[in-house]
Amino acid sequence: xxxxxxxxxxxxxxxxxxxxxxxxxxxxxxxxxxxxxxxxxxxxxxxxxxxxxxxxxxxxxxxxxxxxxxxxxxxxxxxxxxxxxxxxxxxxxxxxxxxxxxxxxxxxxxxxxxxxxxxxxxxxxxxxxxxxxxxxxxxxxxxxxxxxxxxxxxxxxxxxxxxxxxxxxxxxxxxxxxxxxxxxxxxxxxxxxxxxxxxxxxxxxxxxxxxxxxxxxxxxxxxxxxxxxxxxxxxxxxxxxxxxxxxxxxxxxxxxxxxxxxxxxxxxxxxxxxxxxxxxxxxxxxxxxxxxxxxxxxxxxxxxxx
Amino acid sequence: xxxxxxxxxxxxxxxxxxxxxxxxxxxxxxxxxxxxxxxxxxxxxxxxxxxxxxxxxxxxxxxxxxxxxxxxxxxxxxxxxxxxxxxxxxxxxxxxxxxxxxxxxxxxxxxxxxxxxxxxxxxxxxxxxxxxxxxxxxxxxxxxxxxxxxxxxxxxxxxxxxxxxxxxxxxxxxxxxxxxxxxxxxxxxxxxxxxxxxxxxxxxxxxxxxxxxxxxxxxxxxxxxxxxxxxxxxxxxxxxxxxxxxxxxxxxxxxxxxxxxxxx
Numbered sequence: 001x002x003x004x005x006x007x008x009x010x011x012x013x014x015x016x017x018x019x020x021x022x023x024x025x026x027x028x029x030x031x032x033x034x035x036x037x038x039x040x041x042x043x044x045x046x047x048x049x050x051x052x053x054x055x056x057x058x059x060x061x062x063x064x065x066x067x068x069x070x071x072x073x074x075x076x077x078x079x080x081x082x083x084x085x086x087x088x089x090x091x092x093x094x095x096x097x098x099x100x101x102x103x104x105x106x107x108x109x110x111x112x113x114x115x116x117x118x119x120x121x122x123x124x125x126x127x128x129x130x131x132x133x134x135x136x137x138x139x140x141x142x143x144x145x146x147x148x149x150x151x152x153x154x155x156x157x158x159x160x161x162x163x164x165x166x167x168x169x170x171x172x173x174x175x176x177x178x179x180x181x182x183x184x185x186x187x188x189x190x191x192x193x194x195x196x197x198x199x200x201x202x203x204x205x206x207x208x209x210x211x212x213x214x215x216x217x218x219x220x221x222x223x224x225x226x227x228x229x230x231x232x233x234x235x236x237x238x239x240x241x242x243x244x245x246x247x248x249x250x251x252x253x254x255x256x257x258x259x260x261x262x263x264x265x266x267x268x269x270x271x272x273x274x275x276x277x278x279x280x281x282x283x284x285x286x287x288x289x290x291x292x293x294x295x296x297x298x299x300x301x302x303x304x305x306x
Numbered sequence: 307x308x309x310x311x312x313x314x315x316x317x318x319x320x321x322x323x324x325x326x327x328x329x330x331x332x333x334x335x336x337x338x339x340x341x342x343x344x345x346x347x348x349x350x351x352x353x354x355x356x357x358x359x360x361x362x363x364x365x366x367x368x369x370x371x372x373x374x375x376x377x378x379x380x381x382x383x384x385x386x387x388x389x390x391x392x393x394x395x396x397x398x399x400x401x402x403x404x405x406x407x408x409x410x411x412x413x414x415x416x417x418x419x420x421x422x423x424x425x426x427x428x429x430x431x432x433x434x435x436x437x438x439x440x441x442x443x444x445x446x447x448x449x450x451x452x453x454x455x456x457x458x459x460x461x462x463x464x465x466x467x468x469x470x471x472x473x474x475x476x477x478x479x480x481x482x483x484x485x486x487x488x489x490x491x492x493x494x495x496x497x498x499x500x501x502x503x504x505x506x507x508x509x510x511x512x513x514x515x516x517x518x519x520x521x522x523x524x525x526x527x528x529x530x531x532x533x534x535x536x537x538x539x540x541x542x543x544x545x546x547x548x549x550x551x552x553x554x555x556x557x558x559x560x561x562x563x564x565x566x567x568x569x570x
Contacts, residue, residue: 050564090567095393097561118399129390131320133327138320145316146398148309175327
C-alpha cells in the first residue's frame with residue numbers, strides 16, 4: 001500500500017482556529033485520500049484473545065473486527081460493557097499486540113512502522129490519567145517534549161488549548177488533583193490535541209461528566225471535525241452523543257462488529273429488518289443481543305421461579 | 307537522535323517537577339537518611355575506633371547513593387502505573403532506552419545531591435575525622451562504575467512492576483533489601499555464611515564499598531584495586547544492555563497479555 005499521502009502530525013492548531021465548515025484544504029485532502037484509496041485507519045480482520053487463567057481456554061475480546069475510516073471521519077464504536085471497545089482502541093494504539101489481522105494508519109503498518117504511527121495518533125481515555133500532583137502545564141509540558149515539541153512551543157500551544165477549553169491561566173499552575181473531574185478530562189483532551197494527532201482515539205471521553213462539561217467536550221469534538229483535519233474514533237455509551245457526532249457507527253457485541261452504518265442507516269435497518277422503532281437505542285438493544293423486553297421477561301421468569 | 311535526547315530530557319524534567327511537588331516528603335526522607343547515617347556512624351564513636359567510624363560512614367553514605375539510584379529507576383514504572391500514565395508514556399513516539407536514559411540520568415543527579423547533603427552533615431558532625439590519607443579519585447571511580455551497574459540492575463528491577471501489577475513494587479523492595487544484606491554495607495562480607503558470601507559476589511555494591519573504603523581509609527590508588535574493578539566493569543557492560551533487552555521483552559509480554567492496562 002502506498003504511503004505517499006501519509007501525513008505528518010497536524011500542524012494546524014484547533015485551539016486558535018474556529019470556522020463552521022471544513023476548510024478548502026481539508027476537503028481537498030479528503031478527496032486526494034479517497035482518490036488514492038489510503039484510509040485514515042484500516043483495521044483488517046483483527047483478533048485479540050486473552051487467557052484468564054491456567055487451563056482455561058482463551059477468551060476473544062476482539063474477534064475478526066474490520067473497520068475502514070476515511071480521513072476526517074468521526075467513527076463511533078458502540079457496545080455494552082465488556083464488548084471489546086476499549087480493547088479495540090488499545091490495539092489501534094499499539095498498547096496491545098495483535099493475535100491476528102493488521103492495522104494500518106494512513107498506510108503505515110502499526111507494528112512495522114511503530115514510531116511513525118505513534119507520531120500520528122493520540123488517545124483520550126475514560127479516566128484522565130495524569131501525575132495528579134503536577135499542574136496541567138507540567139503534565140502537558142511532559143507530553144509536548146515526548147512528541148518532539150520544544151519547551152517554548154509546547155507551553156504556548158498548551159496555554160492556547162487549555163484557554164480554549166476554559167482553563168484559564170490561574171488554574172494551569174495548580175495541581176490537577178485540585179480540579180474537578182470535568183476539568184481533568186478537558187486537560188486530557190488538551191494533552192491529546194497538543195501533539196496534533198491525525199488520528200484521535202476517544203475512549204468514552206464524556207463518561208462521568210456533568211451535562212455542562214459533556215456538552216462542552218462534545219462541542220469541542222465537533223469543532224475538531226470542522227477545523228482540525230483529524231480523524232476520530234469515538235467509543236461511547238451515550239447514544240445521543242453518538243448520533244450527534246458520528247458520521248458512521250459500528251456496534252460491537254462480544255468482540256464482533258454486528259452492525260455498521262451511518263446513524264440514520266442503523267435506525268432504518270433496525271426498523272426495516274427487526275420491526276423496531278427507528279431509534280439508535282432500538283438498534284443498540286437489538287444488535288447487542290438484549291432488549292428491554294428481554295430483560296423484563298427474564299426478570300419475570302426469575303420471579304416466577306422464586 | 308536529537309529527538310530522542312530531547313525526549314529523554316522530558317523524563318528528567320518531569321521527575322524534577324515531581325520532586326518539587328513532593329518537597330515535603332523529600333525533606334522528610336532526607337532527614338531520615340541523615341539520622342540513619344548518623345546513628346550508624348555513632349556506633350564507631352562509641353567503640354572509640356576512627357577506622358570503624360569512617361568505615362560505617364562510608365557504608366551509610368554510599369549505600370544511600372546506590373539505593374536512591376536503584377529506587378528511582380526501579381520505581382519509574384511503578385509510579386507511572388500508580389498514577390495511570392503508563393499507557394500514555396508507552397504510546398509516545400520514544401524508544402524505551404530513551405525513557406530509561408532520562409530516568410537513570412535524573413536518578414544519578416538526584417542521588418548525588420541527596421548523598422552530598424548527607425556527607426556535609428556527617429563531616430560537620432564528626433570533625434575528628436582525618437582524611438589526609440584519603441584518595442578521593444579512587445572513591446569517585448568506584449562510585450561512577452557502581453552507578454552503571456546499579457542502573458542496569460534498576461532497569462531489570464523496573465520490569466517487575468511492569469509484569470506484576472501490585473507485587474512488582476514489593477518485589478523491588480525485597481530485592482533492594484537483599485542487596486543491602488549481602489553487600490557488606492556495614493560489615494565485612496567475610497562474616498557472612500558461605501552461601502551469602504557467594505551471593506555477595508553478584509552484588510556490585512560489594513565491590514563499590516570495598517573499593518571506596520580502601521581508597522578513603524587506606525589511600526589505595528585505583529590501579530591497585532583491579533580485583534574490585536574488573537567485576538564492576540563486567541557488570542556495567544553486561545547489566546545495562548541486558549536491562550534494556552529484558553525491558554523490551556517484558557514490554558512485549560505486557561502488550562501481549564494486557565498488563566499495561568491501569569488497575570485500581
